[in-house]
Amino acid sequence: MELAAKDQGGAVVVSVKGKVDTATAPEFGKYLSEQTDKAAKTLIVSMSGLDYISSAGLRVILAAAKKMKEKQLDFILAGLEGDVKNVFRIAGFLSLFKVADTEESALKQI
Amino acid sequence: MTGELFSQIQLPAKLEYLGIFIASVKDAAEKYGFARTRISEIELAAEEILVNIFNYAYQNAETGCVQVITGTDGNRRFFIEISDTGIPFNMLQADPPDLTSDISLRKIGGLGVFLARELINDISYYREDNKNILKIRV
Numbered sequence: 001m002e003l004a005a006k007d008q009g010g011a012v013v014v015s016v017k018g019k020v021d022t023a024t025a026p027e028f029g030k031y032l033s034e035q036t037d038k039a040a041k042t043l044i045v046s047m048s049g050l051d052y053i054s055s056a057g058l059r060v061i062l063a064a065a066k067k068m069k070e071k072q073l074d075f076i077l078a079g080l081e082g083d084v085k086n087v088f089r090i091a092g093f094l095s096l097f098k099v100a101d102t103e104e105s106a107l108k109q110i
Numbered sequence: 111m112t113g114e115l116f117s118q119i120q121l122p123a124k125l126e127y128l129g130i131f132i133a134s135v136k137d138a139a140e141k142y143g144f145a146r147t148r149i150s151e152i153e154l155a156a157e158e159i160l161v162n163i164f165n166y167a168y169q170n171a172e173t174g175c176v177q178v179i180t181g182t183d184g185n186r187r188f189f190i191e192i193s194d195t196g197i198p199f200n201m202l203q204a205d206p207p208d209l210t211s212d213i214s215l216r217k218i219g220g221l222g223v224f225l226a227r228e229l230i231n232d233i234s235y236y237r238e239d240n241k242n243i244l245k246i247r248v
Contacts, residue, residue, distance in 0.1 A: 022161045023128055052150060054157050055222035062216065069213050083150045090228045091221055092209040 002049070003031045009107050011042035011074075017049030020057030029060040036067045042110045043068055046103045048079030058091050065097060074098070078106040113189075115181040116141055123164050123176045123194060131160055131178050135190055138180035142188045144248070151229040152190070152248060158222035159192055159201070159233075159244055167196025167242065183247075190246040199242055200235045202227070 001024040002017040014035050020028050036043055045061065047053075061077070068075040078100040080088055088094050100106035116138040121127040135156045139149045160176065168174050179191040207220035227233055232247040 021128070021132075021157055023125060052153070054154055054161075055225055056161070058221055062213070065213050083147055087154065087225065090225060091207075096213055096216065 001028060003028065005031075005035050009110065010040075011044050011107060011110050012039040013044045013046055013103060013107075015046040015049065015103075017051075019052040020050065020060070021052065021054050022056040025054075025056035025060050028057060029063065032060055032064045033067070036064050039068065039071075039073060042074040042076065044076045044078050044100075044103065044106045044110075046078045046106075047084060048081060048102070050079075050084050053084050053087055055091075058087070058093065061093070062096075074110060076100055076106045076109060078103045113181055113183040113186075115179070117181075118177070118179045120175050120177040123168055123173050123196070125161070125164055127176075128157065128160060128164075131176070132157060134178060135180060138190070139188065139248075142182065144188070148248070152246070155226035155230045155233070155246060156190060156192070158226040159246070162201045162223060163192065163194050163196070163242075166199060166201070167194040170197060188248045190248075191243060192246070193241045193243045195241055198237055200237075201244070202233065202235050 001019055005012060005014045012035050014032060016028060065075045076098045079102055100109060117134045119134050132153055136149060136153055139152045163176055174195050177193045183189055201223050204223055207224045208217040210216045230246055230248060234245050236243050
């Protein structure tokens, strides 16, 4: 799992790559929580490089989204593809969150 | 026609061994010849079931082991059998997760077994010789 964050156009963009499973999810959770604290307007989670996610990773995403909602700030999932997108769909997450095809289109939404 | 055994491992029911369990399941699924997407779905189902066992099977006692057997049955169908010697527990009877489409109200949790069952239709539970046995047939 690789994690990175940047400020772009007033948004915090977190990119997560590789594999988020039960073993790596706690590190992802800690990182995302820190970035959620920093976000003043919008948090975009870019997942185009994500190969695998299990329910532990979904819980991290949901916790971050709840936190952003409490702060009345925007939360967008970007770059979902293939097998990973299918997991989000089954979990009902695609109708739960704002979703953008790419990081660029997410930035245009804000 | 008899089945074929691909792998059989037994390790403590701890998260630190998840990677080894999953590697054995993935190797077996690759050997069987599943497509990449199906292998990823099998991996996810196995992870969710294993983690459930790690968290619940031995909560009232010293941590025991989990055994994972992979292979094909007499009809050349792929199977994974995951067993533990913990308290009798059928995770397939767990309450369905909260799929409410409201972020603030939606509860965190209960998703793992749900995902496994959505991805793999044929998962069954039985108790035999003081073991909980989950059999995944793909």
